Amino acid sequence: MKSLLVKQEKSQGAFSYEIVWKESFSELGAEVKKLQHPAKKACIVTDSTVAELYLEQVKQALEPLFEKVTVFCFPAGEEQKTLQTVQQLYTHLIEERFERKDLLFALGGGVTGDLTGYGAATYLRGIDFIQLPTTLLAQVDSSIGGKTGVDFDQYKNMVGAFHHPRLVYMNMSVLKTLPDEQFACGMGEVLKTGLIRDEKFYDWTINHMGEIMERIPAVLTKMIQKCCDIKRTVVEHDPTEQGERAVLNLGHTVGHAIEKLNNFQLGHGQCVALGTVAAAYISYRRGYLSTEEFFEIRDMNVGFDLPITFTGLEPEAILAATKSDKKMENGAVKFVLLESLGHAVVDHTVTDQELLEAINFINGDRIDEE
Secondary structure (H helix, E strand, C coil): CCEEEEEECCCCCCEEEEEEEECCCCCHHHHHHHCCCCCCEEEEEEEHHHHHHHHHHHHHHHHHHCCEEEEEEECCCHHHCCHHHHHHHHHHHHHCCCCCCCEEEEEECHHHHHHHHHHHHHHHHCCEEEEEECCHHHHHHHCCCCEEEEEECCEEEEEEEECCCCEEEEEHHHHHHCCHHHHHHHHHHHHHHHHHHCHHHHHHHHHCHHHHHCCCHHHHHHHHHHHHHHHHHHHHHCCCCCCHHHHHHCCHHHHHHHHHHCCCCCCHHHHHHHHHHHHHHHHHHCCCCCHHHHHHHHHHHHHCCCCCCECCCCHHHHHHHHCCCCCEECCEECEEEEEECCEEEEECCCCHHHHHHHHHHCEHHHHHHC
16 A cells, blocks of 8 residues: 545545655655645744754755745644644744645644644635654554644643645654654554454554564554554544544543643653553443453553553542543543444443543552552
8 A cells, every 4th residue: 555545525624635655755746746736835834853853855855846945843842732833833924925825734743733734724714734744643643634733721632623634645764763752652542543443453463563663664554554544434434523533532531631630741642542541441340341351451551662550640630631621522521432342432421430440540659559
């Protein structure tokens, strides 16, 4: 598989774009040219860390295609994913006289992709953008599906819009330079993807743990392509999360609460992994998962360098934080449970007692006390 088409023609916000896999940025210009886009200006949006690694390569690939290529670079970190940074992006685009037909390029991880996408969705009521994801997490999850947004007063992704990219260009060689912690964060989303929709892929991931952690290129490419294909299917069926797409949020309710209360000191994928253990615990206690299945889910986190406990947070505070999650509906949390491996469902009946019990199961401080 060299490319994958993500397409939805039936909804009001119809979309169609390709995900392409390449070994460098050298073919980026050719892929953009295929779009026959009318843009005369391009703005590369990136953070200070990624800029040092890849900005010049991307600029060189794009400069022959446009009359002007500008750069908006912001300090790296989740704490920069705010409306204030988007305001600064607007200022840059206004001062550089960007028009509705021009293009933005999101060069970086999930923070950059979400922020750029939201800027594109709202500048001049919407301009096009292209995703250039440089982290495993962004490649398997956040660069696909059109969800864009920023955090607001520490509330994760509370402000956002659905705005699909025109192209997702994945340079697989960027994974060589990815820090181990960020690679592990991506694996939190990979494991989640298999658990929600494809037991065989989940088993494949576990069986190829050694090759994945060694970052064997062919294995990583196969893994990422499968994740993209699973997410494509879900997104095409439910573009704006009216139903089925919510299963992609497995682990996110508790995970976002931990991420927020920890002031984003833990990575998003690490928090999703913790939240997935909590969701699996409730599923196990309800009799959906066997003891063996549940503990495999938990213990696989260890194999992929992901946490199975948190410390330093009050369980009651985590429970309270889940109530301010954007996935609330009619005052109840839309919680994602596993009816079986590879089959996730949205549940509106999870009680505070069940949530607290699950949170305490992953509470490292409580384990230490015992």
